[in-house]
Amino acid sequence: MTVAISPGSTSDRAPAKPALPPRAGISLKPEHYRDILDSRPDIGFVEVHAENYLVDGGPYHYYLNRIREDYALSIHGVGMNIGGEQPLDAAHLDRIAGLLERYQPACFSEHLAWTSHGGIYFNDLLPLNYDSEALQRVCEHIDQVQNRLQRQILLENPATYVEFGRSTMAEAEFIGEVVMRSGCGLLLDVNNVHVTCTNHNLDPDTYIRQLPLGQVGEIHLAGFSREQDADGATLLIDSHDAPVSEAVWTLYEDVLGRCGAKPTLIERDGNIPPLPTLHAEARHAESLLKACQEIEGS
Amino acid sequence: MNKQTTAAALALALSTGLAALSAQADEMKEGMDKSDMEKCFGVAMKGKNDCKAGAGTTCAGTSTHDYQGNAWSLVPAGTCTETASPTSPTGFGQLEAFEEKQS
Amino acid sequence: MTQHLFAAALLDPNRAAPSDIRTWNGSDPVRRFAVYRNNVIASLIEALADTFPVCRQLVGDDFFRAMALEFVRASPPSSPRMSDYGEEFPSFIERFTPAASVAYLADVARLERLRVDAYHAADNEPLDVTAAADCLADTAQLPLLRARLHPSAGLLRSRFAAVSIWAAHQGRGTMKSLKIDQPQQALVIRPSLDVEVVPLDLASWTFATALNRHETLGAALESTRQTHADFDVAQSLGLLLRAGLIIALQPGMEPS
Structure with missing residues (x-):
C-alpha cells in the first residue's frame, strides 16, 4: 500500500511523516481482527485507541502488527487529558511515545477534553470552559505533547452536553486559536459538530466556517443516540453505537466542499456490526470523497 | 532428603518432561501451521478504552446506594442459585472431569 | 478552578x-x-x-x-x-x-482477573528444549538451577471449587453437581494467543509457587516435599512444562 507524503508539514518541530491517504478508514476492533486478515477488505486505513494498546503483549499487539503490514494506521488517544487543569501525566505521555515509536502511525490525534483530575481517570471526555486561561493551558499541553512525541498531533473538536458560564469564547473560535498558536492540526469530527450544535442550539454552518478548515488532517463520522433535556429539548448523545445519520452525511458533503478530500474514519465503539456493514459505510464515504476529488481535479 | 536424591529426582523429572515436550512440539509441527494456530484463537477480549458516550441519561451514576444501610436490598440472583449446598455429598468428580478435558 | x-x-x-x-x-x-x-x-x-x-x-x-x-x-x-x-x-x-x-465469588473474580492479566502480558518464546536438555549434562548442578516463568503466568489457590465453577460457565460441566467447598488450584497462562486455565493439584501448586518465588529447583522440591511427602516431581514438572510455565532454566544467582 502506498502512502502519500503530506504536502504541507507546517509545524517546524514535526518532520514530514507519511500521511493518511485521503480515503475512508474504519475503527479497528478486536472483534474484526480475524475477519480483516481473512478477507483483506479494501479499506483506506484503520484507527485504534492508543490506551487499549498500552499493554505488554498478547493478541492485541499480535494482530495490530499483522494488520499494520497491509493498512495505513492512525492512533487515536482518549486519555491524554489535554484540557485538564492539572499537569499532564508524564508517565502516560511516555507510554504513548513508546507506542508511536513501535507502530510509526501516519497520524496521532487526541481530544479537546479532560479525562483525569485529582488522580482519578474518569474514562469519559469531559467538557472545559473556553476562556483565555484555558486557551493558554491547552496550548501548553499540546506543546508538551508535540515536543515529546516529535510530531504534529491532530486535536478533535468535542461533543458536549453542557456549557459554562465562565466561557468567553465560542468553541469553534477557541479551537481556531489553539490550532493557530500550537501548530497542531484539526481532527474534524462531523458527528460532534452535529451533536454539539443540536445540544447548544448553534448553527452548524456557522460553527464549521469558524473552524480552521485549512488545518484539517482527518475527519470522523459516527452515529449518535437521542435523548431529551429537562425541558424536552433534543439532547444528542455521542454514543458511537449506530450508523452515521443522514444529517451527518449531509454535513460531511458540505465539509468536503469546503476543505477538500480528507482521510475519513467511520468510527464505531458500541453495537459493533459485522465487518461488511462497517465497510459499506466506508465505501459510501469513499464515493463522496471521490466525487469531491473529481470536482477538485476539474 | 539428601542432595544426591534431589538431583537424581530432578534429572529424571526433567528428562522425561523434556522428552514429552519435544514429542508434543513435533506433533504440533506436523499437524498445524501458524495460521491454524491463529484460527484456534478463541475469544477476542473487547478493548476497554473508547470514546463513546454511555446510554444517555439512564442515570447509572445518579442514584445513591449504600450497602451498609437499608438501601441495599438486592440479593445475588444468578447462576449461584443453581449450586448444591456446600455440604452436599454429590459433586465429586467435577474437577477430574474438567482436568481430562483440559489435557 | x-x-x-x-x-x-x-x-x-x-x-x-x-x-x-x-x-x-x-x-x-x-x-x-x-x-x-x-x-x-x-x-x-x-x-x-x-x-x-x-x-x-x-x-x-x-x-x-x-x-x-x-x-x-x-x-x-x-x-x-x-x-x-x-x-x-x-x-x-x-x-x-x-x-x-x-463465598466463592471473590476467588472466581481472582481467576477472571488473572485471565485478563495473562491476555495482555508480555509475550515470550517457549522453552528451548535443546538448551534445557544441556542442563542434564551435569545433574549435580540441577538442584541449584532456577526456573524463569512465563510472564503471563498466574497462580490461583481457592478454598472453593472456583476453577470448576468458572469452567461450568464455559460450557464445561454444570453448577448443579459441584462440590463447592472442594479446594482447588490453577495455573493461568497464555503460552501463545489463547489464555489457558490449567487445574493443579495442591502439591504442584506448591511447587510452582516456590519456583515463582525464585527458589532453586532443589529448594522448591524440598519445600514441596515437606508438606507433600509423596510429591511426584516428574508428573508435576511434566505438567508445568507442557503448560508452558517454564521458559528457561538458569544457574544460581537470584534474578534481578
Whole structure:
C-alpha cells in the first residue's frame, strides 16, 4: 500500500511523516481482527485507541502488527487529558511515545477534553470552559505533547452536553486559536459538530466556517443516540453505537466542499456490526470523497 | 532428603518432561501451521478504552446506594442459585472431569 | 478552578452539579450533567462487567451492577489504561457483605482477573528444549538451577471449587453437581494467543509457587516435599512444562 507524503508539514518541530491517504478508514476492533486478515477488505486505513494498546503483549499487539503490514494506521488517544487543569501525566505521555515509536502511525490525534483530575481517570471526555486561561493551558499541553512525541498531533473538536458560564469564547473560535498558536492540526469530527450544535442550539454552518478548515488532517463520522433535556429539548448523545445519520452525511458533503478530500474514519465503539456493514459505510464515504476529488481535479 | 536424591529426582523429572515436550512440539509441527494456530484463537477480549458516550441519561451514576444501610436490598440472583449446598455429598468428580478435558 | 467541583460531583450523586454549567434554553442543567455522571459510571461498570463475566452471571446482572457501582465510587481508576482496572475488585468482593452468601465469588473474580492479566502480558518464546536438555549434562548442578516463568503466568489457590465453577460457565460441566467447598488450584497462562486455565493439584501448586518465588529447583522440591511427602516431581514438572510455565532454566544467582 502506498502512502502519500503530506504536502504541507507546517509545524517546524514535526518532520514530514507519511500521511493518511485521503480515503475512508474504519475503527479497528478486536472483534474484526480475524475477519480483516481473512478477507483483506479494501479499506483506506484503520484507527485504534492508543490506551487499549498500552499493554505488554498478547493478541492485541499480535494482530495490530499483522494488520499494520497491509493498512495505513492512525492512533487515536482518549486519555491524554489535554484540557485538564492539572499537569499532564508524564508517565502516560511516555507510554504513548513508546507506542508511536513501535507502530510509526501516519497520524496521532487526541481530544479537546479532560479525562483525569485529582488522580482519578474518569474514562469519559469531559467538557472545559473556553476562556483565555484555558486557551493558554491547552496550548501548553499540546506543546508538551508535540515536543515529546516529535510530531504534529491532530486535536478533535468535542461533543458536549453542557456549557459554562465562565466561557468567553465560542468553541469553534477557541479551537481556531489553539490550532493557530500550537501548530497542531484539526481532527474534524462531523458527528460532534452535529451533536454539539443540536445540544447548544448553534448553527452548524456557522460553527464549521469558524473552524480552521485549512488545518484539517482527518475527519470522523459516527452515529449518535437521542435523548431529551429537562425541558424536552433534543439532547444528542455521542454514543458511537449506530450508523452515521443522514444529517451527518449531509454535513460531511458540505465539509468536503469546503476543505477538500480528507482521510475519513467511520468510527464505531458500541453495537459493533459485522465487518461488511462497517465497510459499506466506508465505501459510501469513499464515493463522496471521490466525487469531491473529481470536482477538485476539474 | 539428601542432595544426591534431589538431583537424581530432578534429572529424571526433567528428562522425561523434556522428552514429552519435544514429542508434543513435533506433533504440533506436523499437524498445524501458524495460521491454524491463529484460527484456534478463541475469544477476542473487547478493548476497554473508547470514546463513546454511555446510554444517555439512564442515570447509572445518579442514584445513591449504600450497602451498609437499608438501601441495599438486592440479593445475588444468578447462576449461584443453581449450586448444591456446600455440604452436599454429590459433586465429586467435577474437577477430574474438567482436568481430562483440559489435557 | 471548575474541574475540581465537576470531578467531585461526577462520582458523588449527593453533591450538587457544578453551579457554573449553563444550558442554552435555561433547562435544568442537572439533567444534562447527568449524562456525564452516567457516562463515567456506566463505562466503568461496563469495564468491570467485561473483565468479570462469570462473576456477573453468578450473581445476576442487577446485583453485579449495583456491586460494581459501589466499587467504582470507592475505587475509581487512576490510570487511563483501562485493562488494568479492577485489580482490587476481588478483595472488594470479599469484604462486600451483601455478597457473603456467595463465598466463592471473590476467588472466581481472582481467576477472571488473572485471565485478563495473562491476555495482555508480555509475550515470550517457549522453552528451548535443546538448551534445557544441556542442563542434564551435569545433574549435580540441577538442584541449584532456577526456573524463569512465563510472564503471563498466574497462580490461583481457592478454598472453593472456583476453577470448576468458572469452567461450568464455559460450557464445561454444570453448577448443579459441584462440590463447592472442594479446594482447588490453577495455573493461568497464555503460552501463545489463547489464555489457558490449567487445574493443579495442591502439591504442584506448591511447587510452582516456590519456583515463582525464585527458589532453586532443589529448594522448591524440598519445600514441596515437606508438606507433600509423596510429591511426584516428574508428573508435576511434566505438567508445568507442557503448560508452558517454564521458559528457561538458569544457574544460581537470584534474578534481578
